[in-house]
Amino acid sequence: MLDRRVLQGLLQGLFQRLGNRLREVLLGMLVLTLIVACSSQPQAQQTPTSSAAPVAQLSQLKFGVGPYFPTPGENRKQFEPFFQELAKSVNLPAQITVAEDWVGISEALRSGTLDAAWLGPWGYVLSHHADPSIQAIATVKYKDKPVYYSVLMARADAPFNTLDEAIAQSQQGPKLKLSLADVGSTSGWLVPQDEFKRRNLDPKTVFDYNEGASHAAQAISVLSNQTDIASDYDRNLDVLISEGRIDKSKLKIIWQSQPLPNDPVAVRGGLPPELITALQNALVNLSPEQAKTLLPENYTGFVTSDGSNYAPIEAAGKAVGKLK
The missing domain is CATH 3.40.190.10 (Periplasmic binding protein-like II)
Known part of the structure; x- marks a missing residue:
């Protein structure tokens, strides 16, 4: 094979002897060859994420x-x-x-x-x-x-009828048991927490506090005397009542939110x-x-x-x- 420097010299000499027009043709052919060679190289594939998947x-x-x-x-x-x-x-x-x-x-x-x-x-x-x-x-x-509405409920025979009365009784002691639902729930956790915040009260201080329950368990925990007050929402209570899981007459609502x-x-x-x-x-x-x-x-x-x-x-x- 020819030495690279020798080949380079031969090409330079050839280009010096060629006319301008032929030189342009050969240069164009070289550029085209380089473009084809580059485009034939494998390209990195970009896999679309699922969040950008078209129909x-x-x-x-x-x-x-x-x-x-x-x-x-x-x-x-x-x-x-x-x-x-x-x-x-x-x-x-x-x-x-x-x-x-x-x-x-x-x-x-x-x-x-x-x-x-x-x-x-x-x-x-x-x-x-x-x-x-x-x-x-x-x-x-x-x-x-x-x-819909977030609610706080108690047993129908509880010695308080409103959230204000429940807070006052719990502050006097012994503390009432309060159960809020899991922290991802709007009506069962967020909205009651916001209500206590509005009242400048910490429910963990005022009540014997618990959180994390499922909505399905809230009314049952009140009726079975496991807790005194529990959060829920009106739609869920409707389901439990219609399915015969709870007796509406044995519960009372002591607080209801604004429309949500x-x-x-x-x-x-x-x-x-x-x-x-x-x-x-x-x-x-x-x-x-x-x-x-x-x-x-x-x-x-x-x-x-x-x-x-x-x-x-x-x-x-x-x-x-x-x-x-």
């Missing part, structure tokens, strides 16, 4: 729902037909996850494990705060209204806009007859949401120090 790459829609009913089996029975029909409206099969806690379902949506979820309001606010690309697209109606926005259906970031629009349209156009067939009892459809109706929940989160 064509979605083989299914992954839905999730929080622990609305006492057991995962009941939860699945109540919500699976709805999610299957919602996925069908956009020509995709559904995969449904039933979460056992409120924080878990919001984390799954934030991580992209789920494409859409039926969340509690506080769970949505937490998810959206951590990842603003998560957006609410609809709010469910309960008995034709997009609002009902649960949202939210979608993760990166879903194609046309898919989001199609899902939103399917939700808000759900007829009363379809709602009666597909949704749990007393849920009557959806209204459009852009997330702004959850501002009071965000404000409560900031008030109790859970959001910056």
Whole structure:
């Protein structure tokens, strides 16, 4: 083989002897050869993340729902037909996850494990705060209204009728037992905490305090004398009463919140806009007859949401120090 320096010299001499026009042709051929050679090199492949997957790459829609009913089996029975029909409206099969806690379902949506979820309001606010690309697209109606209420309840024969009376009795001693639900619950934890904050009271000081219970256990714990006061929400009490799990006459409500926005259906970031629009349209156009067939009892459809109706929940989160 020719020495590199010798070859270089021969080429230089050749170029000196060639006319300008031929020189340009040869240079063009060399440049073209280099371009082809470079373009033939293997390129690093960029795999799109699940949160940016277009419709064509979605083989299914992954839905999730929080622990609305006492057991995962009941939860699945109540919500699976709805999610299957919602996925069908956009020509995709559904995969449904039933979460056992409120924080878990919001984390799954934030991580992209789920494409859409039926969340509690506080769970949505937490998810959206951590990842603003998560957006609410609809709010469910309960008995034709997009609002519900947090409550504190006691036994009907308790020697107090209001939260003020309960606080005064507990401060005088002995302390009353107070049970709040898990920290991911809007009505069971956040809103009661916000109420105590508004009153400049620390419930852990005023009461014999406990938190972390499921909503299904709250009324039962009051009726079985395990606690004196427990948090819940009106919709859950309706379910327990209608199923014969509790006797309404043996409970009383000692405090009720202002109206709270009902649960949202939210979608993760990166879903194609046309898919989001199609899902939103399917939700808000759900007829009363379809709602009666597909949704749990007393849920009557959806209204459009852009997330702004959850501002009071965000404000409560900031008030109790859970959001910056």
